[in-house]
Amino acid sequence: MRKADRREPRIGARTAVALVFGSSAAVLVVEIVSLRLLAPYLGLTLETSTLVIGLALAAIAGGAWLGGRWADERDGRALLGLLLVVSGAVVAATPFLVRGAGGIADGSLLILVAGASIIVPGALLSAVHPVVTALRLSTLEETGSVVGRLSGLGTAGAILGTVLTGFVLISRVPVTWIMVGLGVLLVLGGVVVEVGSRRALATTAAVVTVVGGLGAALAPSGCDVETTYHCAVVTTDAARPSERVLVLDNLRHSAVDLADPTALEFAYVKALAAATESQLPAGAVRAHHLGGGGLTLPRFLAAERPGTVSTVSEIDPGVVAVDEERLGLRTGPDLRVRVEDARVGLRAVGSGSLDLVVGDAFGGVSVPWHLTTREAMTDVRRTLRDDGLYAANLIDHQPLAFARAEVRTLGTVFEHLALAATPGATRGEGGGNLVVLASDAPLDVAAWRAAIAARDLDWAVIDGAALDAWVGDSPVLTDDHAPVDQLLTPYAPTVGAPAAG
Template identity: 60%
Template sequence: MTGPISPPDEQPRTSQPPILGPRAAAALVAFSSAAVLVVEITALRLLAPYLGLTLETSTLVIGIALAAIALGSWAGGRLSDRTDPRQLIGSAFGGSGAVVALTPAALRMAAEWAPPLLLIVASLTILIPGALLSAVTPMVTKLRLTTLDQTGTVVGQLSGLSTVGAIAGTVLTGFVLISRLPVSAILIGLGTLLVVAGAVVEWRMRRWKRVNAIGLALILLVGGLADYMAPGGCDAETKYHCLRVVADAERDTGRTLVLDGLKHSYLDLNDPTHLQFAYVRGLASVVDTAFPTGRPLAAYHLGGGGLTFPRYLAATRPGTRSLVSEIDGGVVRTDRDELGLQSDAGIEVRVEDGRLGLASLDPGSRDLIVGDAFGGVSVPWHLTTTEAIADIRRALNGTGVYVANLIDYGQLSFARAEVATLSQAFDHILLVGEPRDLGLDAAFAPDGGNFVVAASHRALDFEAIKTALDARETQWTVVQGEALRRWIGDAETLSDDYAPVDQLLEPAPTRSAR
């Protein structure tokens, strides 16, 4: 005879000890999630010299990383139900480490030798390690689950640890690693750590094979050598830029500051009055005619770069006090160490965001404000808005002048929107640029390029500016009044609430100099 059968919900429940201990599980989940975020953030820096540091680039990288997390989580869970996860975790770490270590060389080679493949290579170098590492959490969860009674606790704890790891990876990369190490060193170092983690996991689970160790070690070695030999690279990797200083072969004392592949500044170490770029000559033509010759100015500069214009003011207007907000401390160090910035030049440089620097200026304290801040080829959006312009207007005195360098191409949608925004805040606006670039030549579509916009509450001398531009052989013209209103057209103004600068801005046909 048999005894009574208990209903299903009264069946005795037994549990086995978890295969993986809680500390090991926590370490694996947190480390794998942290590594995904390190790869994501460093990918942005690695791609900046080739794609620009724009909203679109950031969106692309974030989207691929999220796709990798989704794919890895789904695939990791599915594989865990079909295969013993102990056979998979070590391989996930080792494989992702190999790809991460090869990433710097792969991206730079693609960018230099096969540009059409750059987006594909970039996507794969984020997607593959991201998916492999994201598969670790469901695999570890499978090993930790021994009874359905603990499902909520185990899944919740490991999900929380995964998020903590991601936060740690984000903070560590953004606040520590990027500012202290080259991107290639970060990725090769991370790849090595991932391979070591994979080896430890395999060894602890007694599944490690010597051939695996040799293969992954060779991949790490190849990654390091390939990165060393790959084209591109930088003289220095700052917190925000891949930086190079290029000597002028035709002018012994000429230097060009190149940030993320773009020529940001040119200066002559012995002659600060030598202005190589046309837009700087445009700035000088406006400022020279707006104020009496030689009069010292209280100037503020949004963006520093090579400090070409602050040095020009110091040379042509002795006694001028220039305060500069430059967000990249690495650029400032280069100004001092390689580009000859002297402490007694009347130029004070603060490492800070320009919007915060603007807000700290005393009302009516500046004769001149110069806008020349760029992230890639675009002005940082928060420096273009009605609210930012209000800070500029507040800091200028009654006869003060704001001049800014703008870049746009195609239909010039961003440039028109920015000039429209300025026209709401100042009584007098004029635009300086090459007629064909501005779309003023009816025989051609607008080429685009650099423009200089000037704004003030007093009228600026149109004819004097045109004469100064001609004297500097710029072939630029001046647009104001009704002609400028027609040029602006129906462009919308920009605000903190709505400033789609990256969407309005059309990229250059080639990544040429500013």
């Protein structure tokens, strides 16, 4: 194109900036919020994150390619309105579609719906960039500056969408309203740029989106509270009116008896309680808990050992709020809950200051990988007195690759180990909850076995050569290599079904 062929851009500079910046931001909002929508059904695992990120990247790539072709073949201004309207309609409907599919046992339908909910708006919004670029070009001599400027603005929008969602929106706004609000904004943006014969289509789509989006927002989400990290539900049982069960993302995490904190329901909590009874001296102790949930064990220790001081690292402030509002939690000098990452919180614990550290933090069925490594366990040991005890709850399923690796890792840090689980799991069959003890002081395994039996718990306890054989040649988990989710891969949860605690 010669200078004489120069023409005026077919879209204003400010409009171009708003469209490219806003559409790029919207793609990242959809990506991050999709992780929250899927977590109750697929778990918050590396595989779920990889799936969502991969789908979003595929949508961005496909949308950029299609947008370039469409920009050459069609009226760009009319096309922009349609891209925004359709993507907005899908975004606003996403919470309703995902939760509807999640309530069906067939997980393949959920994957299909989730994929479409990410790919369709992601591709359409990503197509906005090349269409706007084509509309802004007035001569080939300015191609580099136009493309570079709009690419930079698109990246800045993606950064803003990421930061705004992660640091502001999810902590303050239910994910349903984030998606509905974004969808409505996109449709309204489409109405603004829509021209000519398509104006009626845009107006109709806007009405449908607003009405449908409001319906999705008002439809039951299945959550009592949508916290920063979880869909939280508190259930009751008519047979035990004082008991409350905390369900996070369809997994039963904690059972609390409001009338009697020493009444324990879940098998793994009974095993942990038996460990404290059999391995720690009588009287008050100083304890630190990695993960809070319903704070069943801290309450038990406070009731059984008056004067015990427990600190708890719980990353989700919403869970703490549910504990206080629905589970009767009362904090004070003897029970302090800190909203923080558990590993970061360990750094604030004084060396040699604790009698007990309890590991009971989970994202879905997986212990967060950075709490499983040799380096993390070295920091746990630093906080314990010479005869202090580390007690951890693990979840794994056949072939128990993660649990074996975690016990092997603990063996590189502590002198003495013991493991309690169902008899099948101690033989390497089946799975479920497993409780491992670690200490530099000798463990009274016989006393732990007796304390477990006294709680009518049909679990076996192994240590020494039997435990070494059970662990085998499992890898040691380190900060450099801790494939926790991959080790857990053989476990395929049934979509929508709660796991037993």
